[in-house]
Amino acid sequence: MLPRYYSYSQFENYFQKLLNALDGSRLKDLDIGKSVLKRSIYGLKIGSGKVKVLVWSQMHGNESSTTRAICELLKRSDLDRILENIELYIIPILNPDGAEKWTRVNANNVDLNRDAVLLSQPESILLRKVFDQFQPHYCFNLHGQRSIYGSKNGSIPAQLSFLAPAGDENKTLSVARIKAMHVINSINTDLNHHVNGIIGRYNDDFNINCVGDFMMSSSVPTVLFEAGHSGDDYSRDEVSMLVYKALQIALKSVFTSHLLDVAVVNAYKSIPEMSKAYVDIWIKNYKSSTGLQHLSIQYHEQIKDGELYFIPILIGVNREDVLNGHRVIDMSDDHSFKNDLIVEGNFEIHSESLNIKIFTN
Template sequence: MSSSIQKLPRYFTYELFEKVFMEVIEKLPQDFYSFSYLGSSVENRSIFGLRLGHGDLKVLAWSQMHGNESTTTRAIVELLENKEFFQLLDNISLYIIPVLNPDGADKWTRNNAKNIDINRDAQELSQPESLILKDAIDFFEPDLALNLHGQRTIYGLENSVLPCQLSFLTPSADPDKRVTPSRLQSMKLINHIITDLGDLPKAAVGRYDDAFNIYCWGDYCQSQGIPTILFEAGHAGEDYSRDHVLELIKESLMSVLKNAPMIKDIENENESILRAYQSIPAVQKNYVDILLRNAPSINGTRDIAIMYHEQVATGGLEFIPMIYAIDEVSILYGHRTIDLAKEEIFQNDLIIEDDMVVTSESLKISSFIK
């Protein structure tokens, strides 16, 4: 189902999302989908739901509950133009909320317009966006939930030098983190994703922390016996547009839909499923965007960790390099690591502003727009 429909960049206004999404919807087979208005955000932006297929297995997916995590939304929109994607829906009813937090998406903020993290509102249900998701869960009664997120550039893997470009989680269902049947079912699907993706060059797949928090939607769903998979679209190298990880997310979603009809077939597989899932390396906060080793200072050489601050700018997102930490032992790697003791092109032109913005012409450290 190819077309010339505009592709969404990493940052897009919600107005642009609505335009592109509606153009995609209009090209879908009319007897295959239903489209609905679910309600409005705090700032009165419309939130939509899309149901695809007529199969017995019901899969609910929601994306961008954190407004500055857009990769999974882009993946959904692009998959809606993919013939192979629709071939996987013969036995599935897929219900999608492509953007749960349109106000945050428009402003590129994690929280909604009332500065509430929707993913900490599964119990209080204090926000209109939370009520929309709860209503969708109650109405659709899914057999599988896909909680779609993006993660920061700070993640690597335990006992590895590789950055974490993707991570997955079967959330806990209780404080004891018991391995319940619903957790085993979602573990099985995550194991299939890892197998289907194969080896990632210069990056890796990680297992996200499963500490229980009933205020989080994934944990809530799992506590209700709904097998749930948390997706985290990560980062590696210079992929600040997240275009490469976008393709990996699409492959991961296809893997889930391909294998979802077998989700309940776990008899006599418990130990092997758990063993394979636990063999996925745990994510660890050991990366930064730029790691300057042996930077000169009046107190001797220092290791300076730099992170890009992201903000909306004309033409996309502006990435502003700022001091994140100095001599922090837990930070082991940078997506770009520069040892100034060995770097011959360094002209001693490192400038640190009062607001902690860092620049160096010789090292090509400066703000950029993607």
């Protein structure tokens, strides 16, 4: 599997090998357009079925888990069987410049997922062109989320999340939306017990500038996938495999008929909504000179010499919105601490005895 961070040329080499194994097509033949910095953006069309599904990933450059999941799907031995009924159009990385630099935005500092109407960026224009020409029956909009999401009460992290976006201000339960909800319900039913945490649901406030909302407003069922975080899955290997499974289920679900609309909506709404309740490390009951404190620590991700570094940053003290951590250290019953907690100028936090340090992935 690809690692969590890869340079764009690393991705190109890897993807070409997958293509060789598939049908021998060449990467340069898949070149469908250029990024701001003139990197090639690839579009792979496979299968000859009647139902057309458009899938794109890494429109946010620092969200690689779903791209890795797509690569796993392409390695699948029974891919041919899936593709008997489906024509798949895959854009594995829509934002190559952001992927190279590990930034959410593109090289012009624009969030492509807020550019659906304005179409100010070459990457946004390209996605729209593919959408208009391919005329998909379904769209899968693939993303990754930060390690801050969990259940409302903060007791369980969200390892996967989904949204059937609204297509208008009134959040109308249109045919397209019901179809997207059915896809999500199918994933939720099949994967719920395999997830290390919860499968969460995003808030459906309408924003026409978001690509999913725009496509839904054009009456094309669109599903937002978000690869999340749980435990110490900082490589995101575990969740990448879950997304791969979710994709398989989703591609089958477009052929299964669903129950009455009201049952679909109810099943969808039973998927728990999330809150931003988590930090990477939560130190409780730390004895400072001013009394007991709860310290919230979040990893800042940074690329240096082609490697992804996780730098622990103190982001708050006694924050009321923080309810849990992927790692919780309760100082009232931790006896390993040697009083060696150091906070540096930029709020980098270190402790040998608590094993809080920078690590690479």
